[in-house]
Amino acid sequence: MDQAAVTALLQTLVQGLLTGGLYALIGTGLSLIFGVMNIINFAHGDFLAIGMFITLALFRTFHLDPYISLLVAAPVGFALGFVIQRLVLSRLGDRLNEGSILATLGLGLIISNTLLLTFGAQPQSINVPYATSTFQLGGVQVSIPLLIAGLGTVAAIAGLNLLLYRTELGRAIRATAQNPLGAELQGVKTGHIQAIVFGLGVAFAAIAGVLLMPLLYAFPTVGENYTTKAFIVTVLGGLGNLPGAVVGGLVLGVIESLGAFYISNNYRDAYGLIAFLLVLLLRPEGLFGRTVKRV
Template identity: 80%
Template sequence: MDPNTQALVQTLAQGLLTGGIYALIGTGLSLIFGVMRVINFAHGDFLAVGMFIALFLFQRLHLDPYLSLLIAAPIGFGLGYLVQRFLLARLGDRLESSSMLATLGIGLILSNGLLLGFGAQPQSINVAYATKTFALGGIQISLPLLIAGLGTVLAIVLLNLFLYRTELGRAVRATAQNPLGAELQGVNTNWVQAVVFGLGVAFAVVAGVLLLPLLYAFPTVGENYTLKAFVVTVLGGLGNLPGAIAGGLILGIIESLGAYYLSNNYRDAYGLVVFLVVLLLRPEGLFGRTVKRV
C-alpha cells in the first residue's frame, strides 16, 4: 500500500470510528424526537454528566471507565426518566412548542451543577491504554477510539432488539407512529415517553463515558456535542434512527477528511458547511421522507 493510500485509509478509519460516537449521540436525540417531537437541547449536557460520573468513580473508587458504564447508564436512564416525568410532562400540550426553552434551562442547570461540584478546570483520567494503538492492515487505530466504536455498535444492536423484539419496544414504535391510536389500544403513552427520554439520555451518558479516555472533562464540554447531535439528526432526517447512524458516520468522515487534507483548525466547520448545504438542497435530511404540500 503506497503512503497516500495508507494515509487515506487511516483517515477514513478514524473518521468512521469518530462518526460511530456521533451516531450514538445522534441516535439518542433522534429517538426522543421520533416519539416526543422534542429536540433535547440539553443532550450534550447529559453527555457531560456521563463523563463526570465516570470521572468521579475513577477518582474515588478507581473503577475503570468502561466498567463504570454499568453504573452510569442506569443513572442516565433514571435521570432522563425523572426529567421527563416531573418536568417536561408538566408542559402538557405545550411540550413541542416550549421544549426548546425547557431543555435549554435543564442544560444550564446541569452544566452549572457540574461547575459547582467539580470546578471549571479540565480534568482527565490516567489509564494505561489511553495512548495505545491497535495495528490493523498497516494502519494504526487508537485503542480507546476502537473500543468506543465497538461500544456504539453494541448499544445500537441492543436498541434495535429492544424496539423490534419486546412488547415495550412495540409500544414505543406505536407511540411514535400514532400516539392517539396507541392510547386507544391501551398504551400508556405518557409512561412510554418517559422511558424513551430515559433511553435517549442513557445513550448520551454512555457516549460521554466512552469519550472520557479520549478527551478532557469540563462542565461545558457538552455544548459542542449538542450541536453535533443536532447536525447528525438533521443529516439523517429527524426521528429516523438508521438515518442518525448514517448521519453520524458521514459527519465523522467529513471532519476527518477535512482535518487531514485542509486544516485541523477548522475541523468542526466542515460538518457545518455540509449541514447547511443539505438544509438548502434537502431540508428533510438525506434519508428523511419528503412531505408534499397540497
C-alpha cells in the same frame, strides 16, 4: 496515488468512521426522542457531560475502570431522563413543542452550572494505561480506546434495535411514535412510554460520555459542542430516523477527518457545519428523511 498517500487516506477514513460511530451513538439518542416525542433535547450534550463526570468521579474515588463505569452511568442517565420527563416535560401539555425548547435549554444551564460548582472549571482527565495505545492493521494505526468506543456504539445500537423490534415495549414505543392517539386507544400508556424514551435517549448520551472519557478532557461546558453535533447528525440522517442517525454520524466523522487532514485541523468543526448547511439547502428532510407534502 502512491502507497503512502493510500495509507494516509485509509488512516483518515478509519479515524473518521470510529469517531463517527460515537457521533452516531449521540445522535441516536436525540433522534429517538424526536421520533417519539417530536421535540429537540437541547440539553442532550449536557447529559453526555454527566456521563463523563460520573466516570471521572468513580475513577478518582474507587479507581474504577472507565468502561466498567457504564454499569453506573447508563442506569443513572435513564433514571434522570425518566424523572425529568415526568416532572418537567409532561407538565407542558399542549405547549410541549414550544416549551420543550426553553425547558431543555434551562436544564442544560442547570446541569453545566452544577458541574461547575461541583468539579470546578478546569479541564480534567483520567490516566489509564491504554489511553494512547494503538495497534497496526494493514499499515493503519488504530486507537484502542476509539475502537472500544466504536464497538460499544455497535453494541448499544444493536441492543436498542432488539428492544424496538423484538419486545412488547418496543412495539408500544413504535406505536406511540406513529400514532399516539391510536396507541392510547389500544391501551398503551403513552405518557409512560415517552418517559421511557426520554430516559433511553439520556442513557445513550451518558454512555457516549463514558466512552469519550478516556479520549478527552472533561469540563462543565463540554456538552455544548456535542449538542450541536447530535443535531447535525439527526438532520443529516433525517429527524427521527434511527438508521439515518447512524449513517449521519458516520458521514459527519468522515467529513471532519478528511477536512482536518487535507485542509486544516483548526476548522474541524466547521466542515460538519458546512455539510449540515448543504443538506438543508439541497435536501431539507435529510439524507433518509421523507418529504411531507402540505395541501
